[in-house]
Amino acid sequence: MELIKYLSTVAKLSPSEAEHVDRLFSKKECAKNVLLERPGNFSKQVYFIEKGLLRAFYYKEEKDITHTFFDEDSFIVAFESIFFNRAHPYGLEVIEQSSVRAISYAQLDALCNTSPAFNNHRLFVALKVISRLSEKIYSLQFHSAGQRYKDLLNTMPNILLRVPLGHIASYLGITQQTLSVIRAGK
Template identity: 45%
Template sequence: MQLIPYLEMNYGLSDQVLQEIDKASVTKQHGKKCTILEAGNYAKNIFFIEKGLVRLFYFKGGKAITHYFFKEGDFVAGAESTFLQRKSVYGIEVLEEAVITAVPFSLINTLAVDSIAVNKLIQSILLQSLIGFSSRLQSLQFETAHERYQKLINQHPEILLRAPLGDIASFLGISQQTLSVIRAQR
């Protein structure tokens, strides 16, 4: 789904706000493995996934670890960087051909001064991020690898079909070999 119809349908933004967002936004097609935000940089945009699958990742011990997956209809942002203007430890990488719209956060921030609906949009993006990160932390702390895999199957089965196994394994906090063993046991 395209950004403007999505915002119209879900957030009740005024025509003027929608026009400003539309005018300032940039929609691009991205190929597989394209990095749209390098880890360690400042994020100036909020990204809306119109088509495709991306991952939020970080580096640990020189290895890229998948923190979260985002698909069509999701907003993705390095929250601490976008909202607090800090360097982001996270990068954003495209996992399959994608159409992504970048919306300058400075515009969203300016529009939020006079628009309750834009504030609700920001609140929704932050809440999605908080819930996702909290759920991930809880999974890593309290669930076994088998439980995390089952949860992924139950909540996001499309990820298993669309993301590389190495990225899925790092998201689950296990090696690719352990993932293969778990999959074989099913």
């Protein structure tokens, strides 16, 4: 969904605020497999996905590990570099042709200071990210690989059509062979 249409459903922006927000966010068309950010970056950008799919990933012992997926209507922020001035461990890869909006965090922060509606939504997005991370930790600690797979399909029903199985397996914390066994049992 376009950024302004999305914001009109979640925040009560005036028409002039919406126009101002639209001007502040740059537009990027990203081809499949493009790296928006490399792991270990110091990005100060905030991204919003209007169309498409991205994945956050990192390297562990030279293996590419998927941390999470971001689809339409998602904001992405490099918390470590923005708030703690340290390298953000996750890279961002475009999984399918995507339309992305971007703004520097400094501009976003200034916008939030002048727009209570936008500032309230920033808090909502932050809480949503914390909740999502909490759910992932709980799932990794207490759910079987099969249950994690079912949970992923419930939250992102079209994921199998959009993401290579290797990325799904690494997101679930399992091998591709284990994913094949789980899928065959369904």
